[in-house]
Amino acid sequence: MFPGVTRTGGLRLLSGGPFSNHTGGMIIIDTDDEAELKTIISKDPTVVNLLLIPTVYPWQPVVSNS
Numbered sequence: 001m002f003p004g005v006t007r008t009g010g011l012r013l014l015s016g017g018p019f020s021n022h023t024g025g026m027i028i029i030d031t032d033d034e035a036e037l038k039t040i041i042s043k044d045p046t047v048v049n050l051l052l053i054p055t056v057y058p059w060q061p062v063v064s065n066s
Contacts, residue, residue, distance in 0.1 A: 013027065014028040014029065014030055041054050
């Protein structure tokens with residue numbers, strides 16, 4: 001587990017932050033339940049108030065042992 005990891009239901013916030021060119025940002029959330037994730041996102045005040053427009057992409061990290 002990472003320091004500062006937040007859990008909400010079956011979701012686990014792994015990391016997040018702005019892009020260095022200030023065009024947006026990214027949040028990495030570990031979950032097996034995309035429907036739960038979309039429900040939580042839709043209730044987020046920054047989304048409700050149109051401050052952020054979320055896009056959800058599945059992601060599979062690649063880890064190298066070399």
